[in-house]
Amino acid sequence: MEIFKRMEQYDYEQLIFCQDKNSGLKAIICIHDTTLGPALGGTRMWNYATEEEAIEDAIRLGRGMTYKNAAAGLNLGGGKTVIIGDPLKDKNEEMFRAFGRFIQGLNGRYITAEDVGTTVADMDMIHEETDFVTGISPAFGSSGNPSPVTAYGAYIGMKAAALEAFGDDSLEGKTVAVQGVGNVAYPLCEYLHKEGAKLIVTDINQQAVQRAVDAFGATAVAPNDIYSQEADIFAPCAMGAIINDDTIPQLKVKVVAGSANNQLKEERHGDELEARGIVYAPDFVINSGGVINVADELYGYNNERAMKRVETIYDSITKIFEISKRDNVPSYIAADRMAEERIERVRKSRSQFLRNEHNILSRR
Secondary structure, three states: OOHHHHHHHOOOOEEEEEEEOOOOEEEEEEEEEOOOOOEEOOEEEEOOOOHHHHHHHHHHHHHHHHHHHHHOOOOOEEEEEEEEOOOOOOOOHHHHHHHHHHHHHOOOOEEEOEOOOOOHHHHHHHHOOOOOEOOOOHHHOOOOOOHHHHHHHHHHHHHHHHHHHHOOOOOOOOEEEEEOOOOOHHHHHHHHHHHOOEEEEEOOOHHHHHHHHHHHOOEEOOHHHHHHOOOOEEEEOOOOOOEOOOOHHHOOOOEEOOOOOOOEOOHHHHHHHHHOOOEEOOHHHHOOHHHHHHHHHHHOOOHHHHHHHHOOHHHHHHHHHHHHHHHOOOHHHHHHHHHHHHHHHHHHHHHHHHHHHHHHHHHO
8 A cells, every 4th residue: 555645645644653561452543623723533343354454444534533423513623543453352451541531642632531432431542641532431421322412413413304304394204224233223213202203123133133123113124124215214224335236225214314324335336326316314424423523522522512513414404405406416425515615715714724824924
């Protein structure tokens, strides 16, 4: 892999390799863009097959966080960390404390949080060495489990998508097909049930499915049957890449809006949804409740303030549809443009400020 050539492609700022022989730490920190502020993004631990695969994941995820944070209106840039190793057997205290010291050495340019393969307990160990970590235990002033807040954001975003598709943001009487009934999707189902939506659910975990059936009167279907349900809204809340050549022809819905990451297998599948008249709420915006919530910890966590900020997801989704119409592009492209326009406005403002400062100093 030609690393600098890859970094130049999307203007990455830093790629930092961290190694600690005693603990077995092998970590890669990617800082994509700090125009809006310090880079915030979680730490993922995964048993990557190759170092190249780990690097590619870090840079892909880091850039994604720039767009997510910008679209969420946060004064934060984008970054991500991947740790190479099996999260079930390779973790130890020394590893995360060593990693915390590497983060501390960046002096606030990068702030981490939990992600796939890491936990609140891991963040607590990082916190022993640095304050530049979020998602730690509530005992340390953290917000705790972010899943319910992510669910609330997805619910709010779904209402904005319903307004675009149906002319009314009420979900009462709407049928929502929910793929996955896990930590985020279950509280999402609860919000939908309380508003009077009808639920169709599926999950590979039958206990999770039965829980939703018992609590919300949901209809259970087999995992492969969720795409073809007669419903108003499809809510992907499990794996990524589920909007693809096989599933799109099965969809009978007017809206795709859910909490899963990377829902489009390829960008062209967003074009296909648009061509079929299906309203798509871009995933990195509608599922940004969690990052909005942990970002509030940087100011001393206040739940009421955080939830008010999460409610702005409604406005963000609405703005995406406005840009989509303005530029005659699918919503997934409009979401990118919304983030890019905000970054560019701040970049220009900062450049003008620096020019003014230079002019003032040159006159002295």
